[in-house]
Amino acid sequence: MLTPMSTRNRILDAAERLMRTIGLARTTTKEIARAAGCSEAALYKHFSSKEELFVRVLEERLPRLGPLLEEMVAGPGERSVEENLTEIARRAALFYESSFPIAASLYAEPRLLKRHHAALRELGTGPRKPLLALSAYLRAEREAGRVRPGADTDAAAALLLGACAQRAFLHDFPGGERPEQPVEEFAAALARTVLAGIGV
């Protein structure tokens, strides 16, 4: 039959899928059970409450951006700053695109948001981490002379990642009628602009 883990995993998958599609508010225990192909009571064999189930979904199913960034930063510095920034922006855009709808809906349920934050802190991570990591990377490049001496690395990091996050926000907003710019193009334009500036 099914392994002990598989039901738990099916529950987590179902919950995540529902949160993403019909929204956190309409993701009820009944719907989760139906989507996971088990009874409601089964949920409570694996999770102590609906809230704990959500926290586990956030912890075990949402991707992390920090590791990606650190990997980029620590990698062999063979590529140019612009290439690195483009790749970072590309990955950040994809990351936010996948995690934004769920992260945003947490604001509807502050208690859940608080628990999620506590769980993140436990893991030594959090939504401000990518900003700090990118800023640290840029500082390193600045000391290597590949970024202008007076450059404000915090501001640059906020600009680059903020643009990616906002893109996700708009991406999931209904009625995105106009054909959206491909991620690669978007990322490249951001990197280019943040490097060159727009001043005369």
Added chain:
Amino acid sequence: MLTPMSTRNRILDAAERLMRTIGLARTTTKEIARAAGCSEAALYKHFSSKEELFVRVLEERLPRLGPLLEEMVAGPGERSVEENLTEIARRAALFYESSFPIAASLYAEPRLLKRHHAALRELGTGPRKPLLALSAYLRAEREAGRVRPGADTDAAAALLLGACAQRAFLHDFPGGERPEQPVEEFAAALARTVLAGIGV
């Protein structure tokens, strides 16, 4: 006694305050009525359903960024591009700060998000408007020779406003322990960086 409008206004205010504090999910008709100092039944004298009440809150209580931007853009061009961008960033940051928690929580209830979007479209506005307006402003400055000829104004607009939006996201995330940078400073740093770039 109270004017005909005042109850309706008290209801809208109460609903908005609750959405902002305890979250969309826990903002029930009973809580709204209690906070507005009236009965639940009174809500239905003024709004046909809870969903319609929420839509009205969004429509009548949330600030608009577009007009602010247009006013800035159309104003007498006596100030430098950097001063203008700083002011735009400052206002955008404050705007997002005040509207983000509510806007984000809409993602928990896609049906409400959709209705909100329809209402916005009715008003000829929407979350993409500020991006377009800022980009248009930058294009105008480019043609006036105050912005570099090859500059990507779309990318620059995405960078500036994205950073402001993300700041609001983080602002409302629990556990903002570190003393946050003042808006003015933040806005000035963004404007400076987006103009000068960080490249060598």
Added chain:
DNA sequence: CCTGTGTTGGTGAGCATTCACTCACCAGTA
């Protein structure tokens, strides 16, 4: 090799509560 026993992971039925919403009714005023 059976057999008793405990554990694990599952079920269907239902319970208390909460929710959005309605209804009959009423006070003040035009």
Added chain:
DNA sequence: TACTGGTGAGTGAATGCTCACCAACACAGG
């Protein structure tokens, strides 16, 4: 008298969660 804006007391439906029960397996003792 008719209308507007208000109320208290519900109502049916939905929700999170529990409970008694059960099938399958692990496995130690006779």
